[in-house]
Amino acid sequence: MKLNRTTQRTVEILKMISRTPEGATLDDLCEKLKLPKTSAYDIVTTLAEMGMVNVARGQKQSYTIGLMAYRIGINYTNNLDFISTIEPVLKAFSKEVGKTVFFGIPSDHHVVYICKFEPENPIITTATVGSKNPMYCTSLGKVILAYSDEETREQVINRIKFVRHTDRTILGRESLLKELEKVRERGYAFDAREMEEHMQCVGAPVFDRDGSCLGAISVSSLYKPTEDYEALGALVAAKGQEVSRLLGFLGKI
Structure with missing residues (x-):
């Protein structure tokens, strides 16, 4: 032919x-x-x-x-075995915590949302399947950056153009690097109203069988001063480990 x-x-x-x-x-x-x-x-x-x-x-x-290439890839990804493996776990997790749960993957210096799971009475979120947001001000993006290899992390950070979304947005390379150190220490990341003033998100990494950071999961909800976000972070990190184990990861996070 x-x-x-x-x-x-x-x-x-x-x-x-x-x-x-x-x-x-x-x-x-x-x-x-x-x-x-x-x-x-x-x-x-x-x-x-x-x-x-x-x-x-x-x-x-x-x-x-470009984004269109990722959207085409997402249509393929949605048919992959790992999606069918993690979907029921994350759907149940969304119901358990009563918040919206996302699974995202890296796209240059952005994160692309490829799965979204909502509780019975979800809040309205601007992120939809196929949309993307900057890594430096999202919990998904921060954990992906934190657990990427050093060369990849440097390449990505060098491409970031920091833009203020709220008064809490990280606006510089050094501030971001310090934040990523904290992420690795605790095992989860916050979007502490950095992308949207009223939204607080917590994210944790997901690893594949080779130990590479495949993507991340996050929990998103309206910000509440009374919420224990450290406890929620530990919960999300544990769920990230559970999902990683399902995908064949046998190492220590």
């Missing part, structure tokens, strides 16, 4: 961009994939228009994987 050359090149470009979290330039793509610059430019321009890649404009434009 004869394969379409443009389609092959498109797939090769997407694969390379997905493996380059810091961003791939047009020159990178042409050099490593042995592509003519005109052909590569036409492909990445089309991919950018379709939301399959993001364009970062600087001295040289660079390309990172």
